[in-house]
């Protein structure tokens with residue numbers, strides 16, 4: 001058998017990781033773009049409208065039209081803005097969103113069939129970088145992504161941007177505690193910070209899912225996840241009715257598009273985390289790839305569904321909720337989990 | 344109805360229904376209880392259900408509201424006053440207008456211009472008839488005053504045009520002779536009411 005470059009390399013190789021990174025980047029960017037279309041459609045249906053219909057069949061090519069518009073729009077840097085930071089900020093959001101995806105498992109491990117040219121027979125692990133502290137890395141990356149809105153809002157010399165940035169700060173300070181604490185209880189149960197271990201710990205059917213052992217943590221994590229991705233009911237950063245467009249007020253064209261892509265990539269990341277940590281991930285034998293898509297799709301749909309149904313909260317309500325309600329509940333949940341584990 | 348209701352200036356004190364909103368909690372514990380109540384009442388889930396129900400209605404029960412406007416149009420009321428039509432007599436196909444000039448006379452923005460003359464049979468014919476739609480305010484007086492139901496308001500409400508004042512000639516508004524059988528009788532402004540027969544009384548002739 002002729003040896004190719006790829007076959008000679010060990011299973012997790014630099015080349016493999018690079019290929020996978022490019023694939024993930026391309027696929028998730030495409031899905032994130034497509035997510036905007038899905039969102040518009042779902043919101044439209046829930047208001048008994050048709051949504052985008054005219055570009056392509058059922059408006060499917062609306063995405064292309066939007067892309068052309070974003071790419072060809074004039075790139076304006078406002079006077080008095082700190083132009084360096086203004087230009088860097090969107091890439092922070094987009095980059096951190098995609099870096100976070102590096103440590104998130106997407107599919108079960110599989111081996112590329114022998115008949116595929118060049119790559120046949122290569123074992124593909126489920127994750128681009130199986131860090132043993134995967135959860136910490138992902139949460140940290142998503143938290144770092146908040147620098148995007150924060151810097152963007154402060155750099156643009158616009159009062160709405162400043163308010164948006166201030167709201168970013170308080171939102172960040174509020175929910176990050178809840179995210180960490182809520183996911184701590186499942187971590188204690190599984191005893192690992194690696195997503196792969198989480199997935200393996202829940203193998204064996206629906207009854208092994210962590211959501212049955214940790215329903216409170218699940219709800220808390222979902223709430224914090226909505227805040228993390230700036231989704232309704234926590235979309236304070238750019239709520240049009242109050243602060244024009246918040247941190248994105250002065251942005252247009254592709255820079256604005258990068259914020260957008262980052263937000264949707266974050267939505268996908270949160271959906272995957274929720275699916276892997278609480279809903280058993282891709283642990284079903286044989287059809288794991290299908291079930292994880294369904295689970296992630298469900299969470300994505302839930303975010304749109306909630307946006308259509310619920311009003312959003314005020315910043316002070318968000319802080320009140322996170323610090324005075326959710327955080328104590330999360331702590332109590334951890335204590336009870338600890339006691340149950342000890343006994 | 345008398346005028347008493349309008350003369351009463353104490354608007355704040357009458358006929359108001361007070362909503363029973365309960366007391367806002369004062370203490371921290373009370374507020375916490377309120378949050379718990381609202382959380383476990385399931386109202387949030389009701390909201391989710393309502394949007395989901397609407398989505399199901401729209402997708403599977405044909406209750407989509409969208410009208411794809413340039414391709415689909417909603418029916419408009421017969422009393423809607425859009426661009427004028429000149430109708431024809433159904434039997435002979437001749438235009439109904441008898442050249443009486445009432446519409447020109449009553450038009451409050453002076454936008455109807457018409458001229459008449461005798462034709463070879465010594466009958467009056469309309470030699471010129473235009474409406475300046477740059478001035479017309481679509482008041483409907485012309486349709487109301489016309490004794491022959493000749494000038495009526497049609498259903499054509501898309502009046503965007505390249506020129507501010509666009510004239511409409513008699514021939515433009517007249518029902519095309521080959522579409523005569525499609526001509527709709529007008530039941531809007533100035534038309535005979537549907538129960539006109541019931542309202543007619545014999546005129547007493549003997550005084």
Ligand code: SF4
Nearest residue numbers: 450479480482483485
């Ligand atoms: S609708 Fe009124 S303004 Fe227009 S032509 Fe008739 S009478 Fe004149």
Ligand code: SF4
Nearest residue numbers: 440441443444446489
């Ligand atoms: S009122 Fe009627 S019948 Fe008389 S001129 Fe005008 S359109 Fe003709």
